Amino acid sequence: MNERTPCTVQWRTSSYSGGSGTECVQVGTLEWMRAVAARDSKDPSGPVLTFGAGEWRTFLAEVKRGAYDA
Template identity: 45%
Template sequence: MTTENPCWIKSSYSQNGGQCVEVAANLASHGIVPVRDSKDPHGPALSFDASAWSAFVAGVKAGELGA
């Protein structure tokens, strides 16, 4: 793990409906991308391998995951 602090961001597509996640993309250069529930910022975060996260985002953008 890194000593760098996560810089949490929320998608610009998120609205205030409470169904949002936050991502600390600044840690991707360290090989991980933490994701957490924006309603529980002090709760647990899941950490994904940076390449897996990139593949997930690419699949979302390409519409491969359905609705």
């Protein structure tokens, strides 16, 4: 059995992160889980949130429609 962990994720900075350097969200695909992981780039060893593919699509749709705009 080949055990995989989120530390094998290829992280990339979200296109929705602000340019000020204070809102750095990184995401990575967990293909083996059919999921997406998200973390704070300022704390790469900190907590990682994991979303199922459907949950991630719903979240992105809400972001695009401005549901989380401040």
